[in-house]
Amino acid sequence: MWFDALPLPALIAGFLIVAGVIAVVGVQLTGKADQLADETGIGEAITGAVLLGMATSLSGTVVSVTAALDGEASLAFSNAVGGIAAQTAFLALADMVYRKANLEHASADLANLYQASLLTLMLGLPLAAFTMPEVSVLGMHPVSFVLPVIYVAGVRIAARVRAAPMWYPVQTLYTRADRPDEAPEHARGPIPLLARFALLACVLGLAGWMMSKIGVQLSARLGISATVVGALMTAVATSLPELITTLAAVRRGAVQLAVGGIIGGNTFDVLFLTAADAGYREGSIYHAITTADLFWIAVGLVMTSILLIGLIVRERDGPGRIGVESTALLLIYGGAVTVQALAG
Template structure:
């Protein structure tokens, strides 16, 4: 379908798909905030579970489509590269939110727990890569472990929401999660679900287009799938996380902003499960390259920095964690393209 198109047209179509992803993500933020208020689940949990998973839809389709095409590196680096890019977006949001340090103001136990869960999930593919190759019906046990840990982690997050064992210290800069008091509050949660699902389908179609375009560009320009996946498709499909984070910060839904990024990153680890199922030439984790593993370690490092920032809660200005996130991510991009 895309093979007959010129390179310039491919880039234009890729930009159009990115625009669709961007606009859909923008609309999803407002719907998610309203759903959080109507259901009483809270911004952090809805951001981690609903918004995080929904805005990852286009990336999910890119990784699965790439795996079905036998492009293990593109499938892997798209998911892991997206985690790194989305974590860097929090640093951008911290720069925009000038009242206080974002991680300080958005203090929430669910977000701290989700960051720890994400670190745990990221160690699983690393262990799979270094362990002997095992595959049952072409699926590595690590892929099953990722899914089980994710489900148990989300259940634990919901329990923490209901029965927290500790609370962050409240300061004048802490922004609590409070339902909005306006005419939108009259809407039921069910009336918000249908447009949310429609946007989800639209993002899936855009993600499929991005996967096909990226594969064609990679072949045509003789670029490695790792470079295309970690820099092009990862950033393009991460645009919803960028716009939803910035919009959530502007709306004052700080827990939703931070939870959306961390929850989206947590959900993105399931890209690997789907990709391993779709990759039919054996274990996905033993078909990737050292360059792919590089982005895995970058994502782990950035998640560790973010976790420490959430716990330390520097109060004023752009936090040291935001500076660290940008330095690590920009440095990784520089090393990748060298």
């Protein structure tokens, strides 16, 4: 592959350029997702969790699958789960941007609570697969077949929860309601929007493929582990759409879309493992990784639990005008990055 012949400075420059492309396309996706939420009437939280979450995760999916096909199990796995921790930390940054109140307070929505609970369930399954006997069906661990089933069932239940909720969050002066924007005169319906949305998502997919190839080379050239490259380099770079779209959504006032996009993107990221297991042809990918890769599963579980608590408690303000949970998320992620960097 021609990536092998590139000098190290060219690889680093390529990494930064691809990361920039991912960030720019992510901004465009936010506006399209918000418009689709209004055009279809399915709401910001569901649109963020499903459509925006899937699209912004596409580049990361391609990284994990490409790495798995190349036999890079640690890179494929750590890229998937490392991005979950990074993206959850992005909500703390968004909380800093949203100055009216704590973001978790303003974005009160049952769909986001449900999606966070679903994510916690799905994160526990790869951890269980690692501890289970090495069993494979068609070259894949049974857990890899279960994850998509849970995801699809979860999306269906989420739609039902929105259509017929069994409880409602208390509305306060700072709660931001999800109301459709006034439709522009040139609106032509959801089909043209979906077409443009799909085109942008394809660009993200191509960027993800390039990011994977560059990541493998950087790991070899710099002499650092594939786990560090996956969790701290490719995962963060391919998570830039989530950062950009979250900040852009908050600035638009679409706080449910911002929180739902992160949680939904994280939930979809767990499915990277199913795709990576299918691409890894040397057996179950869960038994080809190391305990260092599982570190990011644990971090993701802890951070998601804190986020879920924050969404339930709905603190109005906190230290530095952000919530206590946002402060905790930043501290935990910063500590995890430090531990990983020292270990790698």
